[in-house]
Amino acid sequence: MxxxxxxxxxxxxxxxxxxxxxxxxxxxxxxxxxxxxxxxxxxxxxxxxxxxxxxxxxxxxxxxxxxxxxxxxxxxxxxxxxxxxxxxxxxxxxxxxxxxxxxxxxxxxxxxxxxxxxxxxxxxxxxxxxxxxxxxxxxxxxxxxxxxxxxxxxxxxxxxxxxxxxxxxxxEEAARRERWLSATAEITRLLSGTTLGSDALQAVADRAREVAAADVAWILAGDADTEMALEAVSGHRVDAALLEVLARQDALAAEVARTGVPTSLPALEADRLGPAVVVPLRNAAGIEGVLAIAWEPANVDAFHAVDAALPAAFAEQAALALQVARHREDQQKLAVLEDRDRIGRDLHDLVIQRLFAIGLGLQGAGRRVDQPEVAAKLDTAVDDLDATIRDIRRSIFALSSADESTDLQSEMTRIVDRAAANLEQRPTLTFRGPVRTRITPRVAPHLLAVLGEALSNAVRHAGPATVSVSLTVGDEIELVVRDDGVGMAGEVAESGLRNMRDRAERLGGTCRIESVPGSGTAVVWAVPTG
Missing domain, CATH: 3.30.450.40 (GAF domain)
Structure with missing residues (x-):
């Protein structure tokens, strides 16, 4: 015993x-x-x-x-x-x-x-x-x-x-699922507020990395048929070298965007990143990008603890929330534009018509006045009314563009307005032809850069009283920036305007400088349409 x-x-x-x-x-x-x-x-x-x-x-x-x-x-x-x-x-x-x-x-x-x-x-x-x-x-x-x-x-x-x-x-697995569900609800709640655009994508990447206990998460936007762009990156040690590694994953992202199937990889880049999970950002309209989560080789166990179905469900709900948020933003912009259209119609139908009637009345009165001084003042008043009408029309045009619009005419107007702050008079701006439809995204950035540089040169070197800007679109796109300043010597034009000429030649066009000392300068920049 x-x-x-x-x-x-x-x-x-x-x-x-x-x-x-x-x-x-x-x-x-x-x-x-x-x-x-x-x-x-x-x-x-x-x-x-x-x-x-x-x-x-x-x-x-x-x-x-x-x-x-x-x-x-x-x-x-x-x-x-x-x-x-x-x-x-x-x-x-x-x-x-x-x-x-x-x-x-x-x-x-x-x-x-x-x-x-x-x-x-x-x-x-x-x-x-x-x-x-x-x-x-x-x-x-x-x-x-x-x-x-x-x-x-x-x-x-x-x-x-x-x-x-x-x-x-x-x-613990149930707790992990609960964290993913909480993250999904948090992102939906966040996007139902005022968080939009790149901030929304950054929030999605940050939350996915935290819940997965990953070292880095990133979002590539686009579809399988276009070049995908890196829109958001989240991680404690994000540097230039890591960004270069992430940029090399566009082929993998395009494959996931094409198939719509979440993918788990044992390693991306042996020196920086170990295993990874890549899931599609899918909404009712289709796949608009991918969410990727990766771990360093030392943290491989955290990768094995993640069921790819959980970040895939999170990404799908986040994509739907992003789509709803964008639709809400579009509705808000539409409401603003409708209000601006109403204001524009009121200005055009009421204010401009009244000013035009006043101007006609002053012109008629000026013909019946015998005193030259009074007639001259009436003519000046009529000219001021014409200028006011032009300003109102320009304001109506500005109202037709959203605050964040990338419309070419709006961008050119902004550049001219910035230059006007350093000139005696605001430069005149004239558009001829189908500017909105015939100038491609490939040409537009070069055109805006040339306009900005030409106006900057006029402000800094020419000392002009007046500056005019005209954009004509026909068989070719022609931008002319003309001032009545001091002009410039030939060697100065050659060295100072080389960048504008390079941009034109890159697009198969030309850039010539017409300048006579004391008689002003004209920059004529022309490239083929499309």
Whole structure:
């Protein structure tokens, strides 16, 4: 009876431990409890649980230990990763008892500062057919070896631990799903407010990276048939080199955009980025880009913990929220434009007509006045009314463009208005031909740059009283910027205006300078239509 009391007590302790372990849903708490109970059950001075990584390498990603003081841990340094005798049990997951660790052929030895260990018992911790890790026990109390009874009770503990670990992992998986759902709701709520454009895309990238515990996340906008543009990047260590790496992923992004299938990759760039998940941004209108999440090679376990279906669902909901937000923004712009149209009609139908009638009345009165001074003042008043009418018409045109419009005529008007602040009079601006429809996006940036440079030269060097700008679109696109300033010498024109000439030649056109000292300057910039 005296020999059976410890065994009975051990099985009772095991039962109590199983109940306690099953009540803990924290994986870290479960692991710590297992190693402590294992040490108590068999009288081992040291106990440890090595948790296998999720990747194909089958190395240890976590090593939970018991019985070793903090000072000893600091002296040893890095924890084991699964080589030597520990690696043997990983490769052959079955119980192993040894009298002396050092005598086994697979023994890898101990690092400096490691306490001496001889007797050894190792048992795999299984979750059905999957090995989660291994429980290691060393230094049997009293200096003896671990027995078959010790092995049996530790195998029973490992079996119960496997169930508890699976429950804890399921709980963590549910928590991860909850975080993705919360992130989706947060993004939807954010985009239902005032967050739009690039800020909205940045918010999507930031939230995806945080929930996935990733090192970097980015969004490429576009579809499979066009060049995809990098719109948002989120990460703690985003630099020029990383941006260059991300820019090289456009082929992968185009493939995901074409197929609409989420893709997981084991590695993108070995030197900077390890595994990645790329998912489409899909809404009711189709796929308009991709969301990519990547981890550095050292954080590969976080990648394996992510189910690609979760970021895919998050990206789809975010894309729908972005589409709704854009539609709401378009409706707001439409309401503003409708109000501006109403104001424009009122100005045109009421104000301009009244001013025009007043001008006609003043002209008629001027013909019946005998005093030249009075007639001259009336003529001046009529001219002022004509100028006022032109200003009102220009204001009506400005009202027809949204504040953020990229319309070419609006952009040219803004450039002229900026130059007017440094001139005696506002430059006149004239458009002829189908300016809105015939000038392509390829030509427009060059044309605007040339206009800005020509006006800048006039302001800085010519000292003009008047400046005129005309844009004519027919068989070719011709921009003429003319001033009545001091003119310029030939060599100055050649050196100072080379950039405008280069832009014209790049588009198959020409740029010529017409200037006579004292008689002003004209820049004539012409390129083929389209």
């Amino acid at each position: 005296t020999e059976q009391v410890p065994d009975t007590a051990r099985w009772k302790l095991l039962l109590e431990a199983v109940v306690g372990i099953g009540a803990d849903l924290s994986l870290d708490g479960v692991l710590a409890r297992i190693v402590r109970v294992g040490s108590e059950l068999v009288g081992a001075r040291y106990a440890a649980l090595g948790v296998l990584g999720a990747g194909p390498g089958k190395r240890l990603r976590t090593f939970v230990h018991h019985g070793m003081g903090d000072d000893a841990v600091l002296r040893i340094g890095d924890l084991p990763t699964g080589h030597g005798l520990l690696g043997l049990i990983i490769d052959r997951p079955e119980p192993l008892r040894l009298h002396d660790i050092a005598e086994h052929p697979a023994s890898y030895g101990f690092p400096p500062g490691h306490p001496p260990m001889s007797s050894f018992l190792g048992v795999p911790v299984r979750i059905r057919d999957q090995v989660f890790g291994n429980l290691y026990l060393t230094e049997k109390a009293g200096g003896g070896d671990f027995t078959q009874a010790d092995e049996d009770i530790v195998v029973a503990l490992a079996a119960a631990a496997g169930v508890a670990i699976e429950n804890a992992r399921l709980y």
